[in-house]
Amino acid sequence: MKKKILVIEDNEQNMYLVTFILKKAGFEVIQAYNGNDGVSLAEQYIPDLIVLDIQLPKMDGYLVARILRKNKTLEKTPIIAVTSYAMPGDCEHALAAGCSGYIEKPINPETFVSQMEGFLHPISKA
């Protein structure tokens, strides 16, 4: 069964890029273009992994992560923050908000899929 990945990203090109890479690798991708939609789609589809941009309209990535971590069903779902690593403390904030890991922008298309597999791996084992 295909793994479901929820991508929450407001930039259309980046959304297309990430979606393209993940679909090529055989994942099912659900797209959300803002934080609010991200939260409701996550609760609706219960994805296996969430790729979360931090700077988002309406509700930023930190808040999305916090809300999702309060949902019992999503408690252990890997949430991967994709940060621009611009502001000091971005990563620390992301981890503190409940993210499982972070990837600096720009993403490397050659290694991106293996990074995702790494986060999925311990869960698939459990």
Add this chain to the structure above:
Amino acid sequence: MLSAYTPPPANQVVRVGLYDNPPKIYMDTNGQVAGFWPAIVNAIAEKEGWKIEWVPGTWEENLARLESGEIDMMPDVGWTEARSELYTFSGETVLTSWARLYVPRGSSIESILDLNGKKVAGLDGSVNFDGPEGIKALAAKFGVECTFVSMDSYTEVFEAIHNHEVDAGVTNKDFGDQNESKYNIERTSVILAPTSLRFAFTKNSDQTANLLRNIDADLKQMKADKSSVYYKALDSYLAESSQQNIIKVIPPWVYVVGINAACIIALLMLMVLIARKRIRERTASLEKSEARYRTLVENLPDLIFKLDKNYVFIDHHASPESILYASPKEFLGQSVLKMLPPALAKITKKYLDQAVKTKKVVTYEYQLPMNGDTLDYEARINAINPEEIIVIIRDITDRKKAERDLHHSEERYHALGNLVPVGIFRTDAEGLTTFVNPAWCQIAGMTPDEALGEGWLKAVHPDDLEEVRNRWHKSTISSTGSNADYRFVHSDGSVVWVIGQAVPEKDDDGHIIGYIGTITDITERRKMQELKEAVIRAESADRLKSAFLATMSHELRTPLNSIIGFTGILLQGMVGPLNNEQQKQLRMIQGSSRHLLDLINDVLDISKIEAGQMTFSPEPFDYLDAVQSCLEKIKPMANKKKLSVVTTLPSAPLEIVSDRRRVEQVLLNLLNNAVKFTEQGQISLVCEVKGNSLITRVIDTGIGIKEEDMAILFKPFSQVDTGLTRQYEGTGLGLSICKRLVDEMGGELSVKSEWGKGSEFYFTLPLKKGKK
């Protein structure tokens, strides 16, 4: 009777004093002796067969001559008891006279009391001047103090009044009647010394008795006969000058009756005047004594002693609250000087003597031990009557204590004012400076003299002057305090900031009597504040800069993400196969976008370091592992340029505690540079431990660095030799980032180089032993 009579010798010479007192006696313009008295004297001499020898002199000189017997007689001498002891007087009164006080026309002097502090002229030795009822005695009686100027004749007296050399003058009425109209003077209502004017004879001559008898007899006869020389002389000389012409046309009998009536009226008027004057004097004296008693009553808390002329206590009054040095039983009947302690007795005697001698109230202060305390007293001695000396003692201990306390307190404040580092100033009610303390002078850079009045404004900074002046002016007009920051400029040009404060100073009635204020040097405080503000400004500018750079970096990364991402997808062939040209061009895009990314990362790093926002996460790791990982990354490029990479490393793993990511960043940057700037030869990496430091050297055989470029090598955005920028791509930020990172990690980064031969970059890191 006959036996007693001794006939006068024929041609007996009688020496008569002559002096100038017109119209009664004087020398006329022809050198002839004239006047009322000479007329009488000549008539008597003619009758008696005497030869008259006139002896000219002043009134005083002739009285002295009369006393010593140099002359036989003097006319027109006012009878007094004192004089009757010096001379023999005729029994008959020749004239009745009195004196008047004259003043310059328009003077405000109306009575004796108005003479206080004035200059009064009079005839030396005359009854109305020096006699017991004269002006001097009268003034003393009324307690009026004036200066007396003795003159040799009444003419001089009138001249002195006329010329305003004196404020008033006394002459007898006869002289006044005759002469007052010639001067710019006027009579006052003050009348003095009504006198019986007679002949006076020397007591030192055998002739005197004879002269006296004859003259008395002749005078009696003359006065009885209305047509006698006596009345003629009165008419010629003593009728008031203004009436002389009228009188002359009146028949003699009318004149005789008239002169009698006039005399009676004059006498009546005189009596009325004298009576009135006496009543006034009595009233004044009563008022005075009443005032004296009132003063006594008001002063009841005082101790009052009455002493006799030997300074023996004869009576006392003490209020219930007054403390006595001894009981009345002990001191009454005793001498003051015996009762008091010796030192005080000496002082007391001195003042008592002074009071008795001067007849003036004497006041002095003294101290007396009383029940263990030393009390202060004020004594007033009144010895106007030397038989009954009144001494009033007042306890002034409280007043003296208050005075002393005030003095001490003022001294204390004065000392304080000299010590405090705060500038103190005082001004008058108009705001003009009257005092500044030493600290004020030091702060303002002025001497006290320069600061007085509005002088202090000269030291105020020109830019503040207008406001300071206006503000101070306003506060003095509105009588409020003020508070202002302003600057003083010293003569050496240095500027001192002060905070000035002032409050109005008020007297007991709440009237402003001045201002008192302080100035405090706030230059240091001000400098600190300015510095702080500058720091805050700089910090906020820095924050803005780094916030801007962070935002920019984010905004640039987002499009870069898709550029690099899609390029990567295409190059991976995920979309489909590419021909050679497509691949070549896509790699160019990939290279350029990666360079752009480096640039963005470096700019971000620099701004973070400069803003102090770079965070380090130290952790233990194997340094050699990090070195190997960096070497792996540069090997492809070195191989491509056919450069050999030589390493000298310790054999055992080398654990250090640092931020591995940052350490690798530095190492990689130096290795990259070495490869980039070396066209042939080799790259060496040497690692060694020295003491507590880990030293890493990256040595190349490249182009090297010029001497003059060494200084700017580590400055941001300064890739050395801009001409080479195209040849050697790079941001120009790498070395400055490396240097700062090493600094932040507690090490040092340095360089040695020779142009054209190569460079050696080396850096140290503190060696922290692991848990082992």
